[in-house]
Amino acid sequence: MPASRFTQTGNYRVRYQQDQTIFATYAEQASLIVGVLLLLALPLLIPKTMLRDVDMIMIFAVAVLGLNVTTGYTGLINIGQAAFMGVGAYATALAATRLNLPFFLAIPLGGLAGALVGTFVGLPSLRLKYLYLAVATLAFQIIFEWTVGHSPLLAQGGAISMPTVQIFGIRDTFLNHNMFWYYIILPVLVAMALLWRNVLRTRHGRSMIAVRDNDRAAAAMGINPGTAKLTAFMIGSFYAGIAGGLFAYFQKAVVIEDYGLHTSVQLLAMAIVGGLGSLPGSFLGPIFIVALDRFMGSASSWLGEKDIFPQGIDVATAMRPLAFGLAIMLFLMFEPRGLANWWRLVRMYFKKWPYKF
Amino acid sequence: MKKLLALTALVSLASFATAQKATTLVWSGAITGPTSDAGSSYAAGVEDYCKYANSQKMLTVTLNCVVRDDQYNNANTQRIFEEFVGSQNVPVFLGYATGAMLQIKGVVQETKIPTLPASYHIGLIDPPNNQYMFLPVSSYSENMVALLEWVAKKERGAKVALVVNPSPFGRDPVVDARKAATRLGLNITDVQEVGGNNLDNTALLKRLESQGVKYVINQNTAGPVANILKDAKRLNLLGKMQFMGAHYTGGEDLTKLAGDAAKGFIWATSYYLYDEGDRPGIQLVKKIGAQAGRKIDTIRSVHYTSGMLAAAIAIEAMKRGGKDITAASVYKGLTSMNGSRAFNPGFSVGPVTFSAKDHVGAESLRLLEADATGNFKAITGAQRSRMFQLVHPLK
Numbered sequence: 001m002p003a004s005r006f007t008q009t010g011n012y013r014v015r016y017q018q019d020q021t022i023f024a025t026y027a028e029q030a031s032l033i034v035g036v037l038l039l040l041a042l043p044l045l046i047p048k049t050m051l052r053d054v055d056m057i058m059i060f061a062v063a064v065l066g067l068n069v070t071t072g073y074t075g076l077i078n079i080g081q082a083a084f085m086g087v088g089a090y091a092t093a094l095a096a097t098r099l100n101l102p103f104f105l106a107i108p109l110g111g112l113a114g115a116l117v118g119t120f121v122g123l124p125s126l127r128l129k130y131l132y133l134a135v136a137t138l139a140f141q142i143i144f145e146w147t148v149g150h151s152p153l154l155a156q157g158g159a160i161s162m163p164t165v166q167i168f169g170i171r172d173t174f175l176n177h178n179m180f181w182y183y184i185i186l187p188v189l190v191a192m193a194l195l196w197r198n199v200l201r202t203r204h205g206r207s208m209i210a211v212r213d214n215d216r217a218a219a220a221m222g223i224n225p226g227t228a229k230l231t232a233f234m235i236g237s238f239y240a241g242i243a244g245g246l247f248a249y250f251q252k253a254v255v256i257e258d259y260g261l262h263t264s265v266q267l268l269a270m271a272i273v274g275g276l277g278s279l280p281g282s283f284l285g286p287i288f289i290v291a292l293d294r295f296m297g298s299a300s301s302w303l304g305e306k307d308i309f310p311q312g313i314d315v316a317t318a319m320r321p322l323a324f325g326l327a328i329m330l331f332l333m334f335e336p337r338g339l340a341n342w343w344r345l346v347r348m349y350f351k352k353w354p355y356k357f
Numbered sequence: 358m359k360k361l362l363a364l365t366a367l368v369s370l371a372s373f374a375t376a377q378k379a380t381t382l383v384w385s386g387a388i389t390g391p392t393s394d395a396g397s398s399y400a401a402g403v404e405d406y407c408k409y410a411n412s413q414k415m416l417t418v419t420l421n422c423v424v425r426d427d428q429y430n431n432a433n434t435q436r437i438f439e440e441f442v443g444s445q446n447v448p449v450f451l452g453y454a455t456g457a458m459l460q461i462k463g464v465v466q467e468t469k470i471p472t473l474p475a476s477y478h479i480g481l482i483d484p485p486n487n488q489y490m491f492l493p494v495s496s497y498s499e500n501m502v503a504l505l506e507w508v509a510k511k512e513r514g515a516k517v518a519l520v521v522n523p524s525p526f527g528r529d530p531v532v533d534a535r536k537a538a539t540r541l542g543l544n545i546t547d548v549q550e551v552g553g554n555n556l557d558n559t560a561l562l563k564r565l566e567s568q569g570v571k572y573v574i575n576q577n578t579a580g581p582v583a584n585i586l587k588d589a590k591r592l593n594l595l596g597k598m599q600f601m602g603a604h605y606t607g608g609e610d611l612t613k614l615a616g617d618a619a620k621g622f623i624w625a626t627s628y629y630l631y632d633e634g635d636r637p638g639i640q641l642v643k644k645i646g647a648q649a650g651r652k653i654d655t656i657r658s659v660h661y662t663s664g665m666l667a668a669a670i671a672i673e674a675m676k677r678g679g680k681d682i683t684a685a686s687v688y689k690g691l692t693s694m695n696g697s698r699a700f701n702p703g704f705s706v707g708p709v710t711f712s713a714k715d716h717v718g719a720e721s722l723r724l725l726e727a728d729a730t731g732n733f734k735a736i737t738g739a740q741r742s743r744m745f746q747l748v749h750p751l752k
Contacts, residue, residue, distance in 0.1 A: 048444065052436050149523055149550070158480060158525040159459035174468050175443060251435065252463050257456040257524070258431055297428055300389045320389070320428070 020201055039186055043179050051178040053290055058185045059246050060286035064270045065196045065279075066239025071268070072277030073200060074232035075212035076125050080137035081240050081267045083144035084121075086259030088114040088241025089248040090148065093160040096248075103165045107188075107245035114241020115234045122233025126226045141261050148256045157256035162249050181250050188246065192239060197279060199235060208232050269324055273331050275338025284339035289324075296323045380682045381421040381445060382407055382671055384664075385437040386453030386475060388426035391553075392578060394610060395660045396453060399475055400424045402664020403451060405649040410672045418682065420672065423447075431457040435464070442470050448678075448687045449473070449671045455481075455526040462486045470684045471674065471691055473667045477604060478529055479749060482716040491691060493667050494627035494705055494719040495741075497576055498530040498749060500603035502537040503625050503742040507724055508572045508599075509541035516546045518570040520561075520585065522577045523550040530576050530603070536748035546570055555581050558588040566594060575602035582606045582622075583614035590618040599623065608659040612731035619727045623736070627705045627722045628666070631657040632732050638662070638703025666704040670718060673700050694718075706739040715751070 013019045023029045043051055063085055070078045091113030095106040124136040149157045165172045165180075172180045199205050207228040210218035215225040248254045266289060274285020300319040331338060384403040387396035407422030423441065427433035434457035441447045447470070452458050455476040465472045466486040474481055479496040481487070501519075508515055519534060521527035531548055538545045546568045549561055562585070565573065575582045582602055589595050600622050602611075607624030609631070615622075629636045634643070642665060646656035655661055670691070677693055678686025691711045694700045699708035707721030720741055725733035 049436075049440050052439060056432065149528070156525065156528050158529065159456075159462065161463050161486070174439075174464055178439070251432065251460055253460045255431060255456045255460050255525070297389075297426065297433070300426075300428075 022197060022201075036190065043182055048178075051182060053294065055178055055181050055185055055250060057283075057286045057290050058182075058189045059243050059250060060267065060270060060290065061283050062185075062189055062192050062246065063240050063243035063267050064274065064282045064285055065192055066236040066243070067267055067271045068236075068277055068279075068282050069196070069199075069208070069239065070232045070236035071271060072281075073205065073212060074208040074229060076122075076229060076232060077130065077134040078137045078233075078236065079134050079261075079264050079268060080121065080141040080144070081236070082259045082261070082263035083141040084114045084118050084237040084240030085244035085247065085263070085267075086144055086148065086256070087117045087237070088244030089254045089259060090154055090160070090244075091241065092245035092248045093162060093254045094153070096163050097160060103167075103184075103249055107242060107249070110245030110248070111238045111241040114244065115238035118237020118240070119230055119234040121237070122230045125229040125233065138261075141264055145256060145260060159253040159255050161253045162251075165249060177252075181246075185246055185250070188242065192242065193279060193282070196239075196282075204228070204231050266324070269328050272328055273338055275340025278338065278340035280343045281338050281340035284343060288339060289327075292323060292327060293320070296320045379419040379421055380416070380675065381423060381441065381447045382449060382451065382668065382675075383423045383425065383437070383441045383447050384451040384453075384667070385425045385427045385434050385457075386451075387429035388424070390426075390428035390430070392429055392454070394580075395578070395605065395658075396429070396475075398655050398658035398660035399453070399664035399667075400426075401649070401651055401655050402661040402666075403668045404664075405645050405651065406665040406668035406672070408649065409645045410668070415672055416675055416682075417680070420675075422668075427453065427457065429454055429457075431460050434458075435461055438464065442468055446683075448682050448684045449674065451667050451671060452476075455524065455529075458490070459525060462490060465489050468684070469688070471671075471687045473670060475663065475667065476526065478526060479533070480525070480529055482751070487716065488713075489688065491670075491711055491716045492718060493663070493670055493709070494604075495717060495722045496530075497526075497603045497605075498533040499717075499720075499742045499745045500625035500722060501530045501534045501574055501576055502745045502748065503722055503724065503740070504574050504601045504603070504623065505534060505537050505541055505543060506742060506744055507623070507737070508574075508601075509543055512571070513542050514544065515572055516544050516568060516570045517572040517574060518547040518549065518565050518568070519545060520549050520551050520573055520575045520577065520582075522581070523552050527576050533745070533749045534574070537744045540744060540747065551577065551581050551585070553578070553580055555584050558585045559592065561585070562589055562592055562594055562598075565598070566592075570598060572599045572601065575600065575606045577602065578605050579607065579610035579614055583611055583619070586611075586615040586618040586622065595621060601625075604628075607725070607727075607733065609654075609657050610660075612727060612733075617729070617731070619731055620729055622727045624725050624727070624733055625722050626659065626725065627707070627719045628659050628662050629704060629706060630659060630725070630733055631662075636703060638705075641665075641703060662704050666702065666709075666719070669702040669704065670694075670700065670709055673702070717751070 063081055067081045070076045088110035092106045092110035095101045095109045121140045125133050128136055148154045207223045210223050211225045211228045219225050270285035270289045273288050275281030296319055386399055387393045388400050404422055404424050407420055411420050425437045427437055438461055450470050450472045452472055452474040455478045458474040458476050458481055463486050466489055469489055471489050473491050473493055477492050477496045479498045481490045482492055508517060535545055586600060602624055604626045612619045629639050633639050642662050674687045674690030675682045677690035692713050695710045695712045699710045701708035705719035706723050707719050709718040721739040723735045723739055724737045726736045727733050
């Protein structure tokens, strides 16, 4: 137990039990409550047009949390997270349109479908590692797109319209759509983040970390690396499935283009830029990439309008992928721990402030 | 204090009056990103026609033309739609990509905003949720069925292959094409999906050759088709197989990319082309393009004309709807375009006609063939596919 439950001036933990606590001080608990209250009030504080981006950030954050379980915590490179999102989205769409399930059942069903497929796709991880596993997940991404494109049940990749949702007598309409989904996505995100934090404190979570650091040493310690890897894939794709279900309702229709390889790369970029295996990074990464995307979109449009480049060279089109690539490369080179490390440094500063040492 | 109040009232009245004197036309499409080669010219067409409409005082109010780049991203299209329809009450929306348009179809129905896409996917105007979506010209499906009719006239029982884009844009017309082929006595031996990464089509073409395919109908964009044509030339198949395609396969884009391999390619489209300078619509395209200072490549592009047609239809609907330009009045204006009130700005080979049930604008199309210089010359007059209504009755 720290010397004070209000401020943390050092590490006074002497038992594993103490080391397992989520919050070290009351201040941390209070900051979370204040943070959640601020988030609840956020739609009233920001411009209306920005709310859609915030919703997108929160949905991506759910998917990135999942990616941080497989890639960040267990070290299994996954270039198919968008396909798992797609599995969740299509499963949710089928549950909502064919089985007429309400959204609060259809979305978890999407998560379960994602987990089921994810566990199956994770099977090669028992044999493959590193680049080979990355290619296996990439193959799943391609198989997913092909399968959807050839399935009449899934409209061959065309649009499956989602039913309109109503909750507590409030109907999701065009005018309140972003606000409506904000207050659905936010509790889901908070719950998923708490679940993430708690799962990783269990023996399964510790097994994943041990497997990431050295799977042979983990096996020598009595951990079954295969089980840990499959668990990681199952949990990671469950998160993706939930994100896909939310995205399906949020976009009002499921279209294969939303779950393509570019989205998988985008999610991986979010995880890397945010900081692999980090909870704050799972939020900071999506914020950074969505903001970068918006900024680059405006910048490339502006450049496209100016005739400053030779005819036939579409510099504007190349700028967005270039910016993504550059951001990932620069983070890997200069800040491999991602934005989460900056967040850590800021917190450390304020912990010591106003003292220098 | 009284003076201040009077001044405030005056300013409010002035701003209210100004607000009544303007309306907004929004286009969202790919100026950058995938398919931006077509999208940037389309955007230029929309923008320039708006400026022209203002200069000609076509409307009693000023037209604010907003051209936004959605980067071929469905979520961006939705955001742009929400931004303008939700906050600024735009009375009509001009869209672009098939995926994005399919995704916003339900929202369009809910908000009752007349929407004209650059995608001619027939599913956009099929039920359900089909009341407010309008195709400016004939659909991809009708293009393909018309090409099949041409094949059937030339050689009944011929073997035909369909090469389509691996997307809803590419796949959708296949069902109608199959139905039409059965009625026309043609044999569709193969349906292949080919995307933009088809750098070597040897295997595809050799397989089609071994099947005895004589006609290859493409539903794709110009890039993949150009690669197929170049490979067909390399394999000496150009004389043996007749390559054909729906609207987005052809035009200047194809001849630029495929060079002389495009010779003999047969293309179905509803638009007049730049080289048909005697057409009043094309004269107008040239005039507006020159006034706007566009590059010749932009003006030559059929997508520049397409953008102009979409803007022209929207503006004409605004004009016909009455003094107060609202979504309801634009809808009324659009559905009044029929019979003697059909709209014919001259960009397409037939007049634009809409009604509450008819949501295809310029229904006529022509088949054109690329000559040795890479220019497309009409090989048929303006026509409608006879078979299309039978295989895809519009409701």
